[in-house]
Amino acid sequence: MNNLLLRNVRPMAGETCDILIRDGKIAGFGTFEAEPGMAVEDGSNAIVAPGLIDAHTHLDKTTWGMPWHVNNRAAVLRERIDFEREHRLEIGIDPHRQSMRHAIGLAAHGASHIRSHVDIDPTHGLRLVEGVWETREKLDGIIDIEIVAFPQSGVMVMPGTVELLDEALRQGCEVLGGIDPCGIDRDPKGQLDILFALATKHGVPIDIHLHEAGELGAFTMEMMFERIRANGMQGKVAISHAFALGMNDYLRVGKLIDEIAKLDVAILTTGAPSAAVPSIMRLKEAGVRVGGGCDGIRDTWGPWGHPDMLDRAQVIGMKNGLRSDRDLEHVLHIVSQGGADVMELKNYGLKVGNDADFTLLAGQTLAHAVVDIATRPLVVKRGRVVARQGQAVVEMP
Amino acid sequence: MNNLLLRNVRPMAGETCDILIRDGKIAGFGTFEAEPGMAVEDGSNAIVAPGLIDAHTHLDKTTWGMPWHVNNRAAVLRERIDFEREHRLEIGIDPHRQSMRHAIGLAAHGASHIRSHVDIDPTHGLRLVEGVWETREKLDGIIDIEIVAFPQSGVMVMPGTVELLDEALRQGCEVLGGIDPCGIDRDPKGQLDILFALATKHGVPIDIHLHEAGELGAFTMEMMFERIRANGMQGKVAISHAFALGMNDYLRVGKLIDEIAKLDVAILTTGAPSAAVPSIMRLKEAGVRVGGGCDGIRDTWGPWGHPDMLDRAQVIGMKNGLRSDRDLEHVLHIVSQGGADVMELKNYGLKVGNDADFTLLAGQTLAHAVVDIATRPLVVKRGRVVARQGQAVVEMP
Numbered sequence: 001m002n003n004l005l006l007r008n009v010r011p012m013a014g015e016t017c018d019i020l021i022r023d024g025k026i027a028g029f030g031t032f033e034a035e036p037g038m039a040v041e042d043g044s045n046a047i048v049a050p051g052l053i054d055a056h057t058h059l060d061k062t063t064w065g066m067p068w069h070v071n072n073r074a075a076v077l078r079e080r081i082d083f084e085r086e087h088r089l090e091i092g093i094d095p096h097r098q099s100m101r102h103a104i105g106l107a108a109h110g111a112s113h114i115r116s117h118v119d120i121d122p123t124h125g126l127r128l129v130e131g132v133w134e135t136r137e138k139l140d141g142i143i144d145i146e147i148v149a150f151p152q153s154g155v156m157v158m159p160g161t162v163e164l165l166d167e168a169l170r171q172g173c174e175v176l177g178g179i180d181p182c183g184i185d186r187d188p189k190g191q192l193d194i195l196f197a198l199a200t201k202h203g204v205p206i207d208i209h210l211h212e213a214g215e216l217g218a219f220t221m222e223m224m225f226e227r228i229r230a231n232g233m234q235g236k237v238a239i240s241h242a243f244a245l246g247m248n249d250y251l252r253v254g255k256l257i258d259e260i261a262k263l264d265v266a267i268l269t270t271g272a273p274s275a276a277v278p279s280i281m282r283l284k285e286a287g288v289r290v291g292g293g294c295d296g297i298r299d300t301w302g303p304w305g306h307p308d309m310l311d312r313a314q315v316i317g318m319k320n321g322l323r324s325d326r327d328l329e330h331v332l333h334i335v336s337q338g339g340a341d342v343m344e345l346k347n348y349g350l351k352v353g354n355d356a357d358f359t360l361l362a363g364q365t366l367a368h369a370v371v372d373i374a375t376r377p378l379v380v381k382r383g384r385v386v387a388r389q390g391q392a393v394v395e396m397p
Numbered sequence: 398m399n400n401l402l403l404r405n406v407r408p409m410a411g412e413t414c415d416i417l418i419r420d421g422k423i424a425g426f427g428t429f430e431a432e433p434g435m436a437v438e439d440g441s442n443a444i445v446a447p448g449l450i451d452a453h454t455h456l457d458k459t460t461w462g463m464p465w466h467v468n469n470r471a472a473v474l475r476e477r478i479d480f481e482r483e484h485r486l487e488i489g490i491d492p493h494r495q496s497m498r499h500a501i502g503l504a505a506h507g508a509s510h511i512r513s514h515v516d517i518d519p520t521h522g523l524r525l526v527e528g529v530w531e532t533r534e535k536l537d538g539i540i541d542i543e544i545v546a547f548p549q550s551g552v553m554v555m556p557g558t559v560e561l562l563d564e565a566l567r568q569g570c571e572v573l574g575g576i577d578p579c580g581i582d583r584d585p586k587g588q589l590d591i592l593f594a595l596a597t598k599h600g601v602p603i604d605i606h607l608h609e610a611g612e613l614g615a616f617t618m619e620m621m622f623e624r625i626r627a628n629g630m631q632g633k634v635a636i637s638h639a640f641a642l643g644m645n646d647y648l649r650v651g652k653l654i655d656e657i658a659k660l661d662v663a664i665l666t667t668g669a670p671s672a673a674v675p676s677i678m679r680l681k682e683a684g685v686r687v688g689g690g691c692d693g694i695r696d697t698w699g700p701w702g703h704p705d706m707l708d709r710a711q712v713i714g715m716k717n718g719l720r721s722d723r724d725l726e727h728v729l730h731i732v733s734q735g736g737a738d739v740m741e742l743k744n745y746g747l748k749v750g751n752d753a754d755f756t757l758l759a760g761q762t763l764a765h766a767v768v769d770i771a772t773r774p775l776v777v778k779r780g781r782v783v784a785r786q787g788q789a790v791v792e793m794p
Contacts, residue, residue, distance in 0.1 A: 068765040072721045248645075273670055274718030302720035303768040304711070314701070318712070321671030323699035324469045368465040371700040 002383030004356070005034045009043035011350050013366045016045055021356040024382035028352055041385065043360055046377050047369055049332065050349050051112020051357035052309035053339025056207075056240050056268040056293025059099035059116040059135065059145070060128045063298050064307065065396065066092060071300065077183070077211075081153055084300045085123050091300070095131025097397050102297065103135055105307025107143040108392040110359030110376040114143060115207070115268075115293070115343055117150035117177050117240075120168055122160035129168055142386045142394055146343060148207050150177030155194060156185040162194055169202040178208035181220050188223050196227045199236070205344075207238040207268070213276060217244025221256055228263045235264040238342055240293070242267050245283075246276025253282075261286045266342040269334070270295040271316030280320050280334060281327065291339035292316050292331075309335040310361075310373045317370065328367035356383040399780030401753070402431045406440035408747050410763045413442055418753040421779035425749055438782065440757055443774050444766055446729065447746050448509020448754035449706035450736025453604075453637050453665040453690025456496035456513040456532065456542070457525045460695050461704065462793065463489060468697065474580070474608075481697045482520050482550055488697070492528025494794050499694065500532055502704030504540040505789040507756030507773040511540060512604070512690070512740055514547035514574050517565055519557040526565055539783045539791055543740060545604050547574035552591060553582040559591055566599040575605035578617050585620050593624045596633070602741075604635040604665070610673060614641025618653055625660045635663040635739055637690075642680075643673030650679075658683045663739040666731075667692040668713030677717050677731060678724070688736035689713050689728075706732040707758075707770045714767065725764035753780040 002024040010016050011029060020028040034040045061084070063069045069091065073083060095118075103114060118132045129147060136145040149168035151161045155178070169176060176199045181188035199206045212220050221244060228237050239260075245253055245267070260267065266289040267278055283290050294312045297305030305311075317331040340348040347354045360377040363369030379387035386393050399421040407413050408426060417424040431437045458481070460466045466488065470480060492515075500511060515526045526544060533542040546565035548558045552575070566573060573596045578585035596603045609617050618641060625634050636657075642650055642664070657664065663686040664675055680687050691709045694702030702708075714728040737745040744751045757774040760766030776784035783790050 068761040070722050070762065070764070072723050075718075075720060273712075273715035298768070303725065303764060304715055304720075315670075315715070318670035318701055321472075323472060323701075325467050326469050328700065364465040365467065367467070367700060371695070 002356070003035070003038045004380065004383050005032055005038050005040045006048070006380070007040065007042050008045050009048040009360065010045060011048050013047045019048065021383040024356055024384070026350070026352050026354050026356050041378060043378065046360040047363060047366065048350070048358050048360055049366070050336050051359055051381065052110045052335050053113045053291065053343070054106055054111055054293050054309055054312070055115045055291030055339035055342050056270060056295060057102070057114060057116050058118070058296045058299065059102045059114065059132050060095040060118045061093065061296050061299040061301070062098050062102045063091070063093060063300070064098065064105065065101045069300060071303070080301050085119070085121055085153055088300065095128040096134045099132045099135040100138065100397050102307050103139055103143055103145060104392045104394055104396050106309065107139070107379060107381070108376070108387045108390055109308035109310065110361070110379050111143060111309055112357035112381055113146070113339065113343060113345060115146045115148060115175070115339070117148040117207070117209070119152040120149050120161065120164045121151065121153040121158055122164070125164060126168055126171070129173065139394070141384060142381055142392070146175065147173045148175040148177040149173040151179060154179065154184045156187040156190045162198070165198055169198065169204055174204060176202070176204050176206050178206065180210060180212050181223070182216055183212050188220055192223055192227055196231050196233070199233070200231050205236040205238065206233070207240055209240045211241050211243055213243045214247045217242070218247070218252065218256055225259050225263055228265065237263070238266040238268055240268040241270065241272065242278050243272070243275050245278035248276070257282065257286045257288065261288050264289070266291065268293055268342060269316060270312065271319040273315060273319055277319060280316065280330070281322070284330060289338065289341040290334055291342035292335040308373070310370060313370050314373060325365065325367035328370045332366055332370050357381055399753070400432070400435045401777065401780050402429055402435055402437045403445070403777070404437065404439045405442050406445040406757065407442060408445050410444045416445065418780040421753055421781070423747070423749050423751050423753050438775060440775065443757040444760060444763065445747070445755050445757055446763070447733050448756055448778070449507045449732050450510045450688065450740070451503055451508055451690050451706055451709070452512045452688030452736035452739050453667060453692060454499070454511060454513050455515070455693045455696065456499045456511065456529050457492040457515045458490065458693050458696040458698070459495050459499045460488070460490060460697070461495065461502065462498045466697060468700070477698050478550055482516070482518055485697065492525040493531045496529045496532040497535065497794050499704050500536055500540055500542060501789045501791055501793050503706065504536070504776060504778070505773070505784045505787055506705035506707065507758070507776050508540060508706055509754035509778055510543070510736065510740065510742065512543045512545060512572070512736070514545040514604070514606070516549040517546050517558065517561045518548065518550040518555055519561070522561060523565055523568070526570065536791070538781060539778055539789070543572065544570045545572040545574040546570040548576060551576065551581045553584040553587045559595070562595055566595065566601055571601060573599070573601050573603050575603065577607060577609050578620070579613055580609050585617055589620055589624055593628050593630070596630070597628050602633040602635065603630070604637055606637045608638050608640055610640045611644045614639070615644070615649065615653055622656050622660055625662065632661040634660070635665055637665040638667065638669065639664050639675050640669070640672050642675035645673070654679065654683045654685065658685050661686070663688065665690055665739060666713060667709065668716040670712060670716055674716060677713065677727070678719070681727060686735065686738040687731055688739035689732040705770070707767060710767050711770060722762065722764035725767045729763055729767050754778055
């Protein structure tokens with residue numbers, strides 16, 4: 001029974017009040033007396049926001065907490081993929097231990113939900129998914145993890161992968177992933193036909209990594225639009241990265257965004273600093289669902305990143321050139337409600353009846369909280385305190 | 398007499414040794430016994446790097462440590478400039494107090510030198526420079542501050558500014574600044590002729606903010622090249638931002654960089670996340686001096702930034718798409734030796750006889766130290782400990 005009285009907090013930086021939680025649900029905002037035996041916390045007038053959401057990450061890849069991984073390999077996408085697949089276990093990237101570290105880090109920084117792509121390939125079969133699955137079970141009540149069956153090494157170029165994806169979805173992965181149908185698979189029709197058929201068979205949504213830039217990515221998007229229409233998958237497809245929307249052609253991008261809005265395609269952005277990325281403000285104007293994600297953090301691909309969605313909010317906000325308080329509040333929206341919209345979470349948000357998943361934020365205003373990236377004073381998941389002062393209540397392995 | 402024995406450190410992540418400091422200078426690397434009365438510190442095998450350098454910032458502008466400044470004004474450059482000039486004092490941005498906070502923050506994070514542009518305009522005369530000047534004197538022995546006489550509001554469009562710049566240089570500002578001769582002043586010939594004449598008169602170098610992008614910025618650069626040749630100012634001119642070098646024309650940018658290398662023009666980059674920026678790796682190949690800077694932090698222009706050159710190294714590294722250990726070491730170079738090259742510092746760097754200005758870095762390797770942005774264990778300026786565990790020995794006002 002997760003009952004809690006959280007005193008003196010400012011929901012979304014508004015008026016100070018208490019939050020009453022019964023059975024892990026928000027029972028009320030106001031002024032309350034503690035009920036006998038009820039846990040009580042004092043929020044010290046901190047802001048309270050709904051749990052942050054990392055809607056695009058890779059829990060199975062990080063070297064977080066391991067010795068520094070020296071990387072002077074060539075910056076070639078295919079080589080990065082192959083190196084990781086062939087060497088990840090010998091390097092010591094145990095999918096369970098490392099996903100624990102990554103996910104606990106996110107929880108300690110106020111996240112309540114994760115959508116994680118997890119690699120599936122013939123070398124490892126479903127072993128990496130099983131490692132993250134174990135983490136998901138161990139962290140039940142700490143942070144919710146949704147798993148995307150992700151063919152990181154390709155679908156058409158990696159025989160045996162389709163059968164593994166099929167099996168992963170049968171076993172309960174909630175989303176089907178994909179990656180660069182042209183760039184990686186060299187067969188957009190082949191890959192997309194297979195992925196849409198698999199998703200339809202299992203009744204799951206699709207979330208495709210689309211690094212393809214410019215007209216190539218636009219072409220792939222159009223092939224996706226065709227299949228969304230043909231399969232009736234409006235509202236069930238997400239495009240991660242979507243760098244093509246960052247191309248320097250205002251009208252062309254506008255037409256793509258029109259289609260994205262019409263087909264209710266969701267966009268996941270990481271604010272990739274060295275790439276051309278979608279404008280989150282333009283997507284907002286078009287009414288597109290947009291979530292944010294940390295992507296890989298400190299993995300064999302690259303060293304950057306922290307398991308902290310406010311850190312990522314900074315990356316996304318700076319990349320988008322946002323400076324005003326209003327715009328900073330929208331960045332916070334993207335790493336919270338925006339992720340919930342993409343993941344179609346039920347019972348999310350600071351409303352009576354919803355799950356008591358939230359984080360306190362240091363800062364005078366929401367904008368201040370976003371740029372300050374200060375330690376989160378308290379994180380609550382389903383009414384239970386899961387982190388204090390940046391430290392999760394569970395130990396990092 | 399700043400004598401110090403610093404035991405167990407790894408210069409640039411190399412072999413562990415002691416560093417002996419006499420009279421604020423590095424006297425030796427090796428194994429030493431403490432001399433009678435000599436201060437001794439144990440570096441616990443941390444990396445030691447030369448003091449970090451913020452070679453492009455604005456000490457007079459920050460709201461750091463003040464109540465959150467709400468900003469929902471329009472994102473128009475001229476309006477930002479005018480709002481700041483007209484309201485900075487009433488908002489409470491006292492140039493001395495705020496530059497103290499900013500500079501102490503940098504020192505606490507391992508910086509030994511700052512080049513700060515300081516606004517000069519008819520509204521404030523030299524009052525802002527005087528405030529930073531006071532900070533410079535108070536922080537003597539903590540961090541060195543070089544002041545650029547900076548016509549933030551423009552030169553040609555702001556009568557009276559030329560005389561103020563002249564007076565500032567007469568009083569000892571070390572560098573003459575400038576800003577967007579086309580974009581702000583609408584008179585590139587007028588502004589550049591005056592600035593080069595003033596610099597020649599006072600024998601000071603020039604450091605011009607050039608936000609002008611694409612062909613406009615390239616045109617202004619060419620006008621600068623002509624005046625560098627005409628005035629024999631090779632090696633004495635820096636271009637800050639230089640967004641024109643980020644334009645998408647490989648050959649055109651190559652020709653500009655050839656000229657920049659030939660005239661020994663220095664480039665200062667902040668890795669501006671939402672702009673097109675110069676490629677630091679391409680400038681490295683061309684042998685151009687490149688330093689890094691935090692630019693404004695949390696000011697009326699925008700909320701982002703921290704007084705920490707490793708934070709800025711991250712912004713620059715991510716923006717440039719750098720991932721390998723070798724490249725991360727180059728980013729560290731830019732925020733240390735690169736800044737020293739631009740500022741033409743004498744006696745800088747980890748060599749016997751040089752000033753004992755350095756910082757310990759947490760991390761297993763240099764690359765790890767750059768991405769980890771962990772608390773600096775110890776910062777030493779001219780042989781004296783000026784910060785421990787991220788806390789400066791001087792109090793922040």
